[in-house]
Amino acid sequence: MVGRERFSTLLLEERELIVEDFLAEYRNQQQSKGWVKICTKNVYFDPELLEQAVLRFPFTKLENLRVVESSITFDCEMVTCLRQNGVDHDYLTRRCDSKHEVLPRFKSPIEVYDLCQRLKNISGISSTSERDAVIQSLVDNHESNATFDVTAMRSLTAEELVLEDKVRRISPLSETLGTLRLTNINLYFMPLHGGLRPVDIYPLSRVVGRRRLEYGIHEPSIEITFSDLKREDDATEHLSLMLVFSEERHCLIAELLLGNHCESTRGLDLESCESAWAAGAMSNYEYLLRLNYFSGRSFCDLSQYPVFPWVLSDYSSDSLDLSNPGSYRELSKSVGALSERRLELVHERYNEMPEPRFLWGTHFSSAAAVIYYLVRAVPAAMLKLQGGKFDEPNRLFNSLLGTWMSVTTSTSDVKELIPEFFALTNSELPVESGARTNGLYHPGDFLCNLQNLDLGIRQDGERVENVRLPPWAHHSAEQFIRMNRLALESDHVSQRLHEWIDLIFGCKSKIVDAHTLYFTDVKENQTFDSLIQFGKTPKRLFNNPHPRRSADAAALSVASTSSRVRLHGMQKGLRAHNPHTMGNQLDHKKPKAQGFLKCIAESGESEKAFSLYRSPEQGKLGMKCNLQCKDGVLLSSYTGKDSVISLHDSRSFKRIRATKSYHSVREIAPPIALLSSSSFVFTDESTRLMAFDVYSGSDRLLSSDYSHSSPITGLCCTRSAFVSTSADSTNLWTWGDGRKNLQLRCQLDPEGVVRHIACVQLHDQNLLIATESNQANLMLWKIPLLDAEDGRDITEDAYEACWRGAAASDGSQTNGMCLTEEKIIVISDSGQVAIYNLDLARRGPADPIKLVQLGRSAICMVGGLPTGTFLVATDDGSLTEFDGEGRVLELRREIWKYDSDESLINMCFDAELNVLVYALSNGVVCVLGEVNVDDPNPKSG
Known part of the structure; x- marks a missing residue:
């Protein structure tokens, strides 16, 4: 915004x-x-x-x-x-x-x-x-008097002028005057007052949608949607352009021309979307976005921002039971009708009111309501709306429970939610979303005070910082969003969502008996200022009651989305907190295919590739490349004299950011670890730890007070903690929960025994760290998680590995290690796969419960797949999938050739998008899974 x-x-x-x-x-x-x-x-x-x-x-x-x-x-x-x-x-x-x-x-x-x-x-x-x-x-x-600068046009000979008009480009709470020039090839917008770029250029070949909107008081306007548009500096550009025209006929001409470039959106009409949702081919989230779209809501217009329902009513329990109907909000009633006592008072006031009468003076969706939720992401919007000041601290969005209590009791607060409370990935929100101010999106970041805003002190003496989350979110905004999304896609909501649709988009909107008559529904001679202040009811889409979704279709939809919702250990978290409810609910909806590779094949998902390198002199990755995925973001770091560290979108390969690498030319890239979708930690071949944050666009030295005495040789991360190792020690650091500085949690290995960090992940209420020693022994460290305010010291037990095992029975080098809920899996250079039981109570050495010999060298492996399986890549170009017992589920041969040009060097799994990413030595990166396939040609990185 x-x-x-x-x-x-x-x-x-x-x-x-x-x-x-x-x-x-x-x-x-x-x-x-x-x-x-x-x-x-x-x-x-x-x-x-x-x-x-x-x-x-x-x-x-x-x-x-x-x-x-x-x-x-x-x-x-x-x-x-x-x-x-x-x-x-x-x-x-x-x-x-x-x-x-x-x-x-x-x-x-x-x-x-x-x-x-x-x-x-x-x-x-x-x-x-x-x-x-x-x-x-x-x-x-x-x-x-302002004339269009024709020198900005890409071709003065090939382009034919169709329309030129003085227009206004609409952004949330602001407008930009300018000149529109529409040709048969491009759309140009020249701002009246200039800016960073004198003219914005939008190729018509990228137009994928256009629609008429009612902006303000029936002003002729169009919203145009572009696909995969980039600025010259590789930053993410606006994907939607909302324009208000000076004349109705100019708007019609533009609409007709743009319609010729929208082949990809034809057929996505309201009736088709309703049928797809009813059949289980469309999730609840996507269907609600479509309904908002068809009713004229737009992320560009705060007075008509997309509206989503409150679906949960439990914001105070330690654990959330999604199988309990009492955990949900009653979707058959509007927010205003959720309290019988409040409803009685409102109707009494209505009966005593002169014509035109209305029930609610406030609205379930308004500019103020949207900014209330998004103040931490777009503070400038609230400052403008509030005349240059943040709202009073006691009125700011400070607690989910407090806001829920307000919307269910106050006569002046009946607001619903916005899509950001349910979105899991970048692809589920447009760039215009308030939560994507910096182009990137991480679930729940808009609930955190990442900009360290001074939002004031409440009457109880508490400073307004991050939004206080329900106990069942365990202090994680990301966990809250995922659980909220899981609730939205649940059977309970799927079977009742049609009732809420009737209230907002259907036959029960603007009706007294349904308690849905708002001030702006009856006010005559409305002004734009009143729409901004009071909000606007969506255009009615259905005159008859919306059909209920069938139970079988709802189950099918939950099965298709559950793998995405369970990302980053979600399924493990659910089992830990609700062992008899949510875990079982998800398990029986798993796809029938046994393994990840078979699921990919049966779903018709495909593969896409792009070249990671521009330099013809480099050509190849060499022996090693860092390749990691997290939250829909791909990190790559490679060797060579032109080496850089790059962040790409895992699905579209759009480059998000690139920064130079801080290491010299050598065959093995130095350690780097992706901490979140917007930041990573790395070392510059010294004892220092560095961080790069996309939001600030700058590097930051993290370890000035806690330096290793030897060069750092390994890094591994979760979102809020990471481990670094060197010849002198192996250290556990914490970074997150609002902290600005790196904190040393403990030294796992003060003697420098650890040679390699295999993985770091959350397990129940502990952090598990798997390592390999200099003597090729496996070690597993269990560190209890502590709250940010918890000042307890780490016990001496934390300095000792809670589990030990032999790396390989033949003494060969370990090439990979991963953890599942119940197993530890290790692969070796000789092609041996060793599976151990994950017994955290065991202190002594452990023997593998199963050994599998592949007969070829195992290069690397990935675990954490939604099917509970793991993949092993071997040097003959094959990919083998095993279950937790070591049984082979799938073997794919010749996925890549093993020669000087196409040997595999690394691979990783992105749970956010459910895709496998692997890098070849010829500089090509491939993504196997649910990827965009509009452009079959490899893209340059």
Whole structure:
């Protein structure tokens, strides 16, 4: 929702527009270079130095405006400071030296003076309607003088002009004036006030959807959806473009032309989606998104943001039992009708009200409700909505339980939820989503104060930080989102969702007897401001009751989505907390295919590849490449003189970020570990630990106080903890839960016995760390999890491995190790697969319960598959899948050739997308599973 430029249109006042901007030098008590933006209500100065604040000068306070030689001077004793140090905060109005001077660069001072003087005179008009009319006339005149820069067009000969119009590009709570030029090949948008790019270019070949919308008060508008669009700097670009046209006929022309480029969306009509959902071919989440789409809701318009239901009612239990009907909200009733006492009071008020009467003065979806949920992700939106201040701390979103109690008891709070409470991956939310401000998305991040915002202190003395989660979420926002999604896709909700659809999109909307009549449903002569303030009921899609989903179809849909919902140990977490309920509920819905490879084959999912390297001199990966997946993100780090560390989207291969690698040219890449979808930890061939965070775009030294004394040789991560090893010791670090600095939890191996870290993962209430010693012995370390506030010391038992085993009976090198719920699996260079029981109570050496000899060298392996199986890659190009007992379920030969060009060097599994990723020595990375296959040609990394 907030762009990459520091100055966002969200900094403007309500209904304020940018008229002109230019480079300038500003002088007051000090001299600064930056950009001046002349707007309809204020003058803004945006300094190029991030630590300096954006300054705002209202025209109503400007005095003695004049031209002195090549500069403009004015007096103003009060200035408002915005976004100091690039951080959103309450706007600060302070006194300053009254003399201000602006020296325009490449702009006539006389023209700037004339424009400012006119706007100052307009600000003195007392009548709001008259003032708005004069401002609009000035803006229209300024727009008419702006000509499209034809040199920005990609081809002056091949492109034929179809339409040119003055339009407004719509973003949440803001608008951008500009010129639209539509040709037979491209769509161009030139902002009136400039920006980082003078013209935005959208190829029509990427158009996959377009629809008419009712923006504001029936203004002609279109929302256009583009596929896989990138900016020149490889950053994720807007995938939806919402435009408001000056005339209805221009809107119709654009709609007709764009319709010729939307072949991929034909057939996805409302009736088809309803049938697909009823048959179990579409999840509840996707169907609700479709209904929002068809009813005119848009992520670009906060007054009509997509609406989702509260599905749970239990936000206080230590464990969540999804087989208990009492855990769910009653979907047959609107939020306002969930409390009988409140409903009685509302109807009493309704009966005493003059016409036109309504039940609810507030709405289940409004701009304020959306920003209430997303304040930590898009604070600038709340600052604009609240006139430059965050809402009172006691009214901010602080607790799931508190918000649930409010919406079920208060007569002025009946808001539902938004899609971000259920989305699991990037692909399930558009870039315009408030939770994807930085392009990336990790489930639950919008519930965390990742920007360290100063949101104030509540009356009880508690500072507003992260949203307080239900106990059953175990302090994990990601766990909360996954459990909420699991509830949405449950049999209980699937069998009752049609009743909620009737209330919001169907035959029971805007009806007194169904308790769904809202203020904006009866208000006549509505204004855009009232829509922003009060919200808007979705367009009715169904005049008859929505059919119930069949029980068999609901079970089929849950089976198709359960593997995604159980990602990152979800199934293990459910069994640990609800051993007799949720675990069994999911188990009986597993696909009939026994293994992951067979599931992929039966589902018709496919393979896609792209080249990881650009350098023709490099060509190959060498002996080793770091390759890791987490949360739908692929990390790669390779050797060579042009080596970089890259993050890609695991499904589309769109590059998210790349940073240079900090190691010299050698055959084996140094340790690196993906901590989350937006950050990773690595070493620069020394004793230091470094972190790179996509949000900040910079490196950070983590280990200045806890250095190893020898070069770090291995790293392995979970989301909130990681292990590093060197010749001197093996250390467990914690990083997360709101901490800013790295913390040393304990030294597992003070003597430096550990040679290799095999894996780190959560198991019940412990962290399990599997390692291999210098003597080729296997060791398993069990560390109890502690809350961030828990100050207890680690017991001495934690310094000793709780389990030991022999790496391989023939003494060959260990090439891989993984953990399941009940087993430890180890592969060796000789091709031996050894399976051990996971007995945490055993202290002595353990023997394998089964040995399997493959007859060929085992290169690497992956576990953690949703089927409970594991995969082993061998040097003859084969991939073998085993169950937990060591039985072969599937053998695929010649997946890759074993020669100088195509030998396998690494592979990993992305549980977020349910895909297998493997890298070949010729620089090609392949993804096997549910991938985009629109473009059959490999893409360059």
